Amino acid sequence: MLIDAFLELLNLWVLVAALVGIISGIIIGAIPGLGPTMAIALLIPVTFSMEPIPAIILLLGVYQGAIFGGSISAVLLNVPGTPSSAATAIDGFAMARRGEGGRALRFALYASIFGNIFSCLVLMALAEPLARFALDFGPAEMAMLMLFALLVIVLFGGGSKLDALIMVLVGACAGIVGLDPISGTPRFTFGSFAFENGFQLIPVLIGLFAMSEVLLQAFDREPLVGDTKVPPLQSSVVRFAELWRMRATLLLSSVIGTFVGILPGIGSTVPAFMSYNLARARSDAAEQFGNGAPEGIAAPEAANNAVTGGALVPTLALGIPGDAVTAVILGAFMLHGLAPGPFLFRDHGVEVYAIFEALLLSSIPTVILGLLFFRVAIHVTRIQPRHLLPAIAILAIFGAFSVNNSLFDVWVMLGAGVLGFLFQRSGFPLPPLLIGLILGAPFEQSLRQGLLTSGGGYGIFFGSPITVGLVVLIGLSLAISLALSLRKPRP
Amino acid sequence: MSTNGHGGGLARPGFRSLTAGLLLAATACGLYTLNSQIEVFGFGASGPDARSFPRAALWMLAAVVALRLILSLRQEDDTLSASRLRRVIIVAASAALALWAMPRIGFFAGAAGMGIVVALILGERKPLLLGLPIVVAAIVAYGGHHGLNIPLP
Numbered sequence A: 001m002l003i004d005a006f007l008e009l010l011n012l013w014v015l016v017a018a019l020v021g022i023i024s025g026i027i028i029g030a031i032p033g034l035g036p037t038m039a040i041a042l043l044i045p046v047t048f049s050m051e052p053i054p055a056i057i058l059l060l061g062v063y064q065g066a067i068f069g070g071s072i073s074a075v076l077l078n079v080p081g082t083p084s085s086a087a088t089a090i091d092g093f094a095m096a097r098r099g100e101g102g103r104a105l106r107f108a109l110y111a112s113i114f115g116n117i118f119s120c121l122v123l124m125a126l127a128e129p130l131a132r133f134a135l136d137f138g139p140a141e142m143a144m145l146m147l148f149a150l151l152v153i154v155l156f157g158g159g160s161k162l163d164a165l166i167m168v169l170v171g172a173c174a175g176i177v178g179l180d181p182i183s184g185t186p187r188f189t190f191g192s193f194a195f196e197n198g199f200q201l202i203p204v205l206i207g208l209f210a211m212s213e214v215l216l217q218a219f220d221r222e223p224l225v226g227d228t229k230v231p232p233l234q235s236s237v238v239r240f241a242e243l244w245r246m247r248a249t250l251l252l253s254s255v256i257g258t259f260v261g262i263l264p265g266i267g268s269t270v271p272a273f274m275s276y277n278l279a280r281a282r283s284d285a286a287e288q289f290g291n292g293a294p295e296g297i298a299a300p301e302a303a304n305n306a307v308t309g310g311a312l313v314p315t316l317a318l319g320i321p322g323d324a325v326t327a328v329i330l331g332a333f334m335l336h337g338l339a340p341g342p343f344l345f346r347d348h349g350v351e352v353y354a355i356f357e358a359l360l361l362s363s364i365p366t367v368i369l370g371l372l373f374f375r376v377a378i379h380v381t382r383i384q385p386r387h388l389l390p391a392i393a394i395l396a397i398f399g400a401f402s403v404n405n406s407l408f409d410v411w412v413m414l415g416a417g418v419l420g421f422l423f424q425r426s427g428f429p430l431p432p433l434l435i436g437l438i439l440g441a442p443f444e445q446s447l448r449q450g451l452l453t454s455g456g457g458y459g460i461f462f463g464s465p466i467t468v469g470l471v472v473l474i475g476l477s478l479a480i481s482l483a484l485s486l487r488k489p490r491p
Numbered sequence B: 001m002s003t004n005g006h007g008g009g010l011a012r013p014g015f016r017s018l019t020a021g022l023l024l025a026a027t028a029c030g031l032y033t034l035n036s037q038i039e040v041f042g043f044g045a046s047g048p049d050a051r052s053f054p055r056a057a058l059w060m061l062a063a064v065v066a067l068r069l070i071l072s073l074r075q076e077d078d079t080l081s082a083s084r085l086r087r088v089i090i091v092a093a094s095a096a097l098a099l100w101a102m103p104r105i106g107f108f109a110g111a112a113g114m115g116i117v118v119a120l121i122l123g124e125r126k127p128l129l130l131g132l133p134i135v136v137a138a139i140v141a142y143g144g145h146h147g148l149n150i151p152l153p
Helices: A002-009 A012-030 A036-047 A052-077 A083-097 A101-134 A139-156 A161-174 A201-220 A240-245 A247-262 A269-282 A294-318 A324-335 A344-361 A363-380 A385-404 A407-425 A430-453 A458-462 A465-487 B015-037 B052-073 B082-105 B107-121 B132-147
Strands: none
Touching (some): A002 A344, A012 A036, A012 A363, A036 A052, A036 A201, A036 A324, A036 A385, A052 A083, A052 A101, A052 A324, A052 A344, A052 A363, A083 A101, A083 A269, A083 A294, A101 A344, A101 A363, A139 A161, A139 A430, A139 A465, A161 A430, A161 B015, A161 B052, A201 A324, A201 A407, A201 B082, A201 B107, A240 A247, A247 A269, A294 A324, A294 A344, A324 A430, A344 A363, A385 B082, A385 B107, A385 B132, A407 B015, A407 B082, A430 A458, A430 B052, A458 A465, B082 B107
16 A cells, blocks of 8 residues: 555656645745635645645645744744744744844754654554544444534633634534535525535635635734844754754654644644743753743744644544644545545545655655745745735635636635634634534534434433543543633633 | 723623624524524434524524623723724625626636725735736636636636
């Protein structure tokens, strides 16, 4: 299987897709205000005519490149290109101010690569066994698993639990529109044929993450990057010995990133700060943290890149996205006929392993392109989003239309954009909405199938070792969340 | 400017209250139209029907949104600024107008027009950058038609 998958990669288009993806990702990530989620959502329609492997590799390249690109503006301007780079900015900008911006970016790059390789290996080791295990799942098990995933997003996604719950329910309610999954009767279609297919994922994604950004900028209209002078970049090198000295930090941060990434809805910001704090606590020179400690850059960068592989484990094996970006990638997999879930590895094993290997091997072009793009990126960070947002609005319309060649989807995209603007302005988190939208309909379907199987008896949800295990996990999650809430000091 | 709602009184409604209010209204509308919008054909099967999950989800949503609304009215909220909201409305309206007109005037003209309005609203005044949406719309229209075979309006 691994050799067959590798042979699939020996294709010029795969290399081109990886390079284009990584370069686009680094550039987009370096522009403050433009994140990987928006970039991937807008690029999905471009991949329609591509083969599945290069298409997914292009999108994953954007993801990888954007996470590293986010650290460029964080280090040089103290403006994180992506939220997960905020921890990198603490020591990265301090190093840049004393003329060591180049060294800081090299530490960020090498740590990113380490985190990516580690998480890819975990992904390759865990995803297929998990998918094979999930083949034994019936509707009751799937319903409990999805309930657990939704609960984790609400309880541990960060921010207000009430807001996360609202967003999950909004997503689940939006998923109701269309045909009933069991009886096929129309629900909330208001007599319109167009509504019978429900809200398509890609137009909603484009609206939530691209169009809403245009509206947010129209509201704020303040430059994200002021006239901050970029500190001069001096020629510098990072020796292997320096990286070897921080091997424990790199490894621990990668472990944190990977395994937090596996939990749905937490994203990459939390593990980045967790790793930063752990590295500081373990360090003999803790006082250097905040003043330009290389380990203060390496720890969050290794962690936030390791999230990629971790988040892909439940996404691909169970069809449960780990965060907003993997939800978008899940949409891309589905569009290319690779429906994530327990059957993915059985039906498309070669394609999936080819994608894993490409993700692993893309570390090589990422290092080369990352080193080449340091100096170019300084100019990229000066680009204001307002220069690009009109083009993004046009691409959003095109992307939404191209899914089904239907203007109805473009109206859905615009509606999602307005809602996304309102939600973001009001402080409501978008990832739970997206995950609620993706999991809401299958959760209802599994729940009802389970109840149909049991003749209406709820005992089926407590009747097998797997469901009992999941009930225990749900109980534990609630208990941990309650304990954490009680320990938190009141303002 | 934000209004601090601490001290027992009600804060001035802002974005959070507006969004929660709109969500509550939409949820109430969903519950009100539930029976007319979802027909149920009984085939004697036990367990939940096509209305059960939507009803449960909408009631839960109504309850938590009502709670958020109450809490929002007692907390600091991001104040609604008429001038800034006007810019958002113009952008959304220009996109809606472009979509409405697209079947008549085509993708290129609609998208380019909307792009120019967006650029102006975002504060762009340089003629070269104001022309960028025209170039992007032309590339997308040409690439969509001829490269990806998408029948754009």
